[in-house]
Amino acid sequence: MAGVxxxxxxxxxxxxxxxxxxxxxxxxxxISTVEFNYSGDxxxxxxxxxxxxxxxxxxxxxxxxxxxxxxxxxSTFQSHEPEFDYLKSLEIEEKIxxxxxxxxxxxxxxxxxTNDKTIxxxxxxxxxxxxxxxxxxxxxxxxxxxxxxxSLRVPVLLPMDRMVEASPRRIFANAHTYHINxxxxxxxxxxxxxxxxxxxxxxxxEITDRSFNIVDIKPANMEExxxxxxxxxxxxxxxxxxxxxxSKGTIRLCDMRAAALCDRQSKFFEEPEDPSSxxxxxxxxxxxxxxxxxxSGRYMMTRDxxxxxxxxxxxxxxxVETYQVHEYLRSKLCSLYENDCIFDKFECCWNGSDxxxxxxxxxxxFRMFDRNTRRDITLEASRENSKPRAILKARKVSxxxxxxxxxxxxxxxxxxxxxxxxxxxPKENVIAVAATNNLYIFQDKIN
Amino acid sequence: xxxxGTKRKFSDSGDEPAAGGEDVNQPSSVAVRMLSSYSLxxxxxxxxSLIKLQLCHMLVEPNLCRSVLIANTVRQIQEEMTxxxxxxxxxxxxxxxxxxxxxxxxRLVATEVLCRQTEATQGEQxxxxxxxxxxxxxxxxxxxxxxxxxxxxxxVTMSTVSPQAPTSYLPGTFGMDxxxxxxxxxxxxEDEDSxxxxxxxxxxxxxxxxxxxxxxxxxxGTFEIKNPAPSPDPALEELFSDVDASYYDLDTVLTGxxxxxxxxxxxxxxxxxxxxxxxxxxxxxCRSDLNELDHIMEIxxxx
Numbered sequence: 001m002a003g004v005x006x007x008x009x010x011x012x013x014x015x016x017x018x019x020x021x022x023x024x025x026x027x028x029x030x031i032s033t034v035e036f037n038y039s040g041d042x043x044x045x046x047x048x049x050x051x052x053x054x055x056x057x058x059x060x061x062x063x064x065x066x067x068x069x070x071x072x073x074x075s076t077f078q079s080h081e082p083e084f085d086y087l088k089s090l091e092i093e094e095k096i097x098x099x100x101x102x103x104x105x106x107x108x109x110x111x112x113x114t115n116d117k118t119i120x121x122x123x124x125x126x127x128x129x130x131x132x133x134x135x136x137x138x139x140x141x142x143x144x145x146x147x148x149x150x151s152l153r154v155p156v157l158l159p160m161d162r163m164v165e166a167s168p169r170r171i172f173a174n175a176h177t178y179h180i181n182x183x184x185x186x187x188x189x190x191x192x193x194x195x196x197x198x199x200x201x202x203x204x205x206e207i208t209d210r211s212f213n214i215v216d217i218k219p220a221n222m223e224e225x226x227x228x229x230x231x232x233x234x235x236x237x238x239x240x241x242x243x244x245x246x247s248k249g250t251i252r253l254c255d256m257r258a259a260a261l262c263d264r265q266s267k268f269f270e271e272p273e274d275p276s277s278x279x280x281x282x283x284x285x286x287x288x289x290x291x292x293x294x295x296s297g298r299y300m301m302t303r304d305x306x307x308x309x310x311x312x313x314x315x316x317x318x319x320v321e322t323y324q325v326h327e328y329l330r331s332k333l334c335s336l337y338e339n340d341c342i343f344d345k346f347e348c349c350w351n352g353s354d355x356x357x358x359x360x361x362x363x364x365x366f367r368m369f370d371r372n373t374r375r376d377i378t379l380e381a382s383r384e385n386s387k388p389r390a391i392l393k394a395r396k397v398s399x400x401x402x403x404x405x406x407x408x409x410x411x412x413x414x415x416x417x418x419x420x421x422x423x424x425x426p427k428e429n430v431i432a433v434a435a436t437n438n439l440y441i442f443q444d445k446i447n
Numbered sequence: 448x449x450x451x452g453t454k455r456k457f458s459d460s461g462d463e464p465a466a467g468g469e470d471v472n473q474p475s476s477v478a479v480r481m482l483s484s485y486s487l488x489x490x491x492x493x494x495x496s497l498i499k500l501q502l503c504h505m506l507v508e509p510n511l512c513r514s515v516l517i518a519n520t521v522r523q524i525q526e527e528m529t530x531x532x533x534x535x536x537x538x539x540x541x542x543x544x545x546x547x548x549x550x551x552x553x554r555l556v557a558t559e560v561l562c563r564q565t566e567a568t569q570g571e572q573x574x575x576x577x578x579x580x581x582x583x584x585x586x587x588x589x590x591x592x593x594x595x596x597x598x599x600x601x602x603v604t605m606s607t608v609s610p611q612a613p614t615s616y617l618p619g620t621f622g623m624d625x626x627x628x629x630x631x632x633x634x635x636x637e638d639e640d641s642x643x644x645x646x647x648x649x650x651x652x653x654x655x656x657x658x659x660x661x662x663x664x665x666x667x668g669t670f671e672i673k674n675p676a677p678s679p680d681p682a683l684e685e686l687f688s689d690v691d692a693s694y695y696d697l698d699t700v701l702t703g704x705x706x707x708x709x710x711x712x713x714x715x716x717x718x719x720x721x722x723x724x725x726x727x728x729x730x731x732x733c734r735s736d737l738n739e740l741d742h743i744m745e746i747x748x749x750x
Contacts, residue, residue, distance in 0.1 A: 090508045116508075178511055197511040222748045223741030226519055228512045247512055280492055280523055284516045334488075338495060343513050 011445045012392045014385055016070055019438035031434035033421055037101040040425040043071055043432055044111060045439055046096025050080040052113055071441055075124050077166040080115040092117050098183050116179040119194055121170035128162040131155045175201050175211045182232045188239040195232035200244055214262045215244060230288050237297045245302060249286030269311055271318045281333040289345035294354040301357055303348040306330060308359050323369045326361045328399045328410050341415050351424045360419025364435045365395055381433045381440040391445060489524055496521045514747045522740050
């Protein structure tokens with residue numbers, strides 16, 4: 001069976017699943033963000049309870065050359081706590097909205113994690129050696145009487161159980177009136193942006209008491225508000241360029257060199273609406289839930305409710321590619337509006353070579369599109385296909401009257417099982433898929 | 448398919464405007480049915496959206512994106528209804544259905560209800576002066592079941608909502624603009640608004656209706672006096688037979704509401720389907736609804 005992301009003989013296999021199996025899922029355990037670091041050796045997840053769990057890939061062992069390293073828990077820490085805004089009498093959720101890794105500069109790893117209001121820079125460091133044989137101190141730390149020291153020795157480093165500690169190094173607070181939806185590290189590795197519903201701020205990683213507001217779409221009269229910012233990202237190579245998407249299905253590319261306040265975009269991406277498919281839900285389903293630059297920096301991808309679009313940064317009037325994720329939902333929009341599923345914010349991601357893209361859907365389905373072959377595949381993240389190295393079977397949703405065997409009808413889809421967050425390893429064909437409180441890791445079959 | 452308790456709507460099949468438009472050349476009865484079916488669907492969508500906007504206010508901190516999208520949808524529906532002339536019909540029908548004195552009060556009341564903010568619990572919501580036109584606050588589940596079976600009754604206007612919202616919104620309630628526009632130039636916090644509503648009203652007794660200090664008894668007391676006795680409506684009896692009075696905090700309020708004439712939504716729908724798009728002359732402005740929307744948007748995002 002042909003797959004996506006590699007050649008014709010490519011297939012996806014189950015690798016691991018993390019998380020409890022209970023039917024009763026605690027709200028706090030629901031995964032809200034997934035992100036690989038730059039090397040792919042670390043995989044971070046954030047959940048609604050404000051916790052961050054980092055998995056590290058084990059080194060491939062010589063005895064089992066055919067299995068890639070597994071991801072095991074490396075560090076767990078409470079990143080954000082619930083807060084109370086006394087001024088507004090509102091609770092601030094501790095849910096982690098986004099995690100973004102910083103490029104590694106020394107032995108420690110750093111990441112940014114954010115909830116609705118506050119961004120924190122965490123440093124994760126490990127110690128697996130300790131020094132023994134100090135001259136001035138005893139083994140238990142007491143100072144030795146200098147007169148008793150008769151000889152000098154060189155302390156030796158002895159292995160110890162690995163200890164991983166996470167410490168908050170910076171807290172970037174009080175800069176956002178509205179809910180933060182995105183953070184993005186700049187290619188200069190010194191600054192990063194954070195975006196809420198109406199504003200985008202630029203921070204320096206070292207400075208926490210100040211940030212620059214670079215986009216402000218708040219109208220003077222809030223009654224005139226009809227559009228909000230839904231996502232923002234820095235260009236992967238050009239440190240002066242960033243994009244932000246809106247609830248009206250538009251993307252604005254801004255150049256920070258042009259002005260201090262980038263309210264006037266350099267480029268404006270919008271696909272003209274198809275008048276024949278216009279309905280009362282047209283605007284809602286055009287709202288962009290995620291925007292991601294390709295690794296090359298030449299393209300960007302946007303996710304709206306029913307489709308994924310790839311845009312060439314040099315062409316503003318329409319996307320170069322459009323992929324339908326679950327077009328069969330178009331006739332169900334009224335029900336999806338009623339049960340609020342129409343407001344679900346799906347994310348999307350590129351593979352390392354930008355040849356394939358992936359995004360989630362309902363019923364724990366997720367979809368992958370190969371940009372070269374134009375093939376697509378629907379896979380399911382479920383415990384049923386969770387035998388080690390079990391090949392994932394392609395799933396299909398039947399849209400017509402006749403339902404073939406193995407197909408699932410639209411009405412049987414479970415809209416509570418939604419895959420909003422997925423991540424693709426930056427170099428290899430390994431993907432992480434968050435299904436409610438479970439994290440699935442799939443990889444390509446090694447022939 | 449959907450989370451527990453949600454029934455699929457008949458409006459699932461084809462909520463496209465084109466469906467209604469294409470059939471103009473067909474036999475008139477079919478066309479009328481298609482058009483009114485479209486109107487009903489649109490109406491139900493409007494109601495649903497209004498409920499969602501109201502529920503937004505009840506949440507811990509409203510999701511701005513969601514609120515904006517829903518408000519835009521409401522605006523879009525209203526614009527279309529204004530173009531159809533349906534909007535004028537609704538406001539006219541509602542003024543015809545109620546006594547003139549009550550009418551303006553209802554409009555004021557309606558807006559104020561819509562403006563209600565976060566502290567509104569279910570009980571409090573029931574407390575609020577409800578538009579006379581019969582949002583009796585039956586649990587939506589029961590409403591919905593009846594609605595589907597008795598389409599002709601026009602029960603579609605009863606919003607299909609999650610059971611948390613005991614109230615249902617009717618089209619008229621939102622669109623009661625003319626009064627609003629006349630009286631209220633500035634759009635400030637809702638408390639100030641309601642006061643402005645009250646002060647500017649041309650009807651004396653409506654002054655009493657608006658504002659937090661108004662008691663429900665006053666509202667519904669007035670209502671009972673002013674409105675004609677309800678005609679026995681078997682559908683409605685069936686609706687209320689399932690209502691559990693203990694669901695509400697204030698039995699007095701509920702009693703007041705239940706004994707109030709319940710002809711509002713049904714009459715409205717009948718008038719809607721029987722009237723052509725623009726048979727009624729409209730003396731009311733169409734722009735006021737947009738102003739009101741702006742005001743509501745401001746309430747939603749203002750804090």
